[in-house]
Amino acid sequence: MRHLLLSLLLLSSLAHAELPETDWLDLMPAEDRQALEDMPEISHDSPEGDSAFYGADGLRQQDKDLPAVMYSAKTVAALDGKAIRLGGYPVPLESDEKGNSTLFFLVPYPGACIHVPPPPPNQLVLVRYPKGIPLENIYAPLWVSGELKVETISNELADAAYAMDAGEVRLVTDEDL
Incomplete structure (x- = not known):
């Protein structure tokens, strides 16, 4: 019986162990x-809407002065289908009836897609999280865990080269730092 309890305790702790950060x-x-x-270096200090990136169709207008890497959708095939944990900042796209965000872009720095320029598509992950999470502050970092997919997503705000059906989304806490 004692071995069974120890095994269950070990399995429980492994189930709650987080993936290493990607x-x-x-x-x-x-x-x-x-x-x-x-x-x-690119400045992100310009006010919202005060840029050539804001065209009639949103932020996707390109600036001829930026290098092609800023529009790269090249992905890493080895990551397709891999379970990862990624830290980043949300750009909410859809919410449920309770106001919890169920679909959002995860981006590497705060204010991306709001300030300019947006990250390259291979630095944007569309996160699907049907459970939803309240996002009271888009400048508060998140941990997102799930299976990463190489998937091209395009909407009026930005283009993404990856998507994830998240199993867990949580705010970064002081204990994480």
């Missing part, structure tokens, strides 16, 4: 990472 740069092929590292 770095956003791991979502980019090596050539894109290098191009991004070689790119000059």
Whole structure:
């Protein structure tokens, strides 16, 4: 009986153990990472709507002065179907009747897709989370865990090269830091 209890305790702790963190740069092929590292710094300090990125069809208007890596949809095939945990910031797209966010983009830095330019498609993950999560502050970081899929998503706000049906979404807490 004691062995059964120890086994159940071990299984329970493993079931609640989190996946190791995946770095956003791991979502980019090596050539894109290098191009991004070689790119000059981009300012995110401009006011909303005060940019060439805001065209009649939303943020997807391109700036000819930015390198092609800023529009790259190249993915890492080895990540397709892999269970990952990714930290990032939400850009809410759909909510349930309780106001909980059930569909959102996860982005690597706060304000992405609101301020400009939006991240490249291979730095955007569309998260489907039917359980929903209240998102009172889009500047509060989240942990999102689930199976990552190479999937092209395009909407009026941005394009994404990845999607995830999340099994868990939670706010980052002080204990995580």
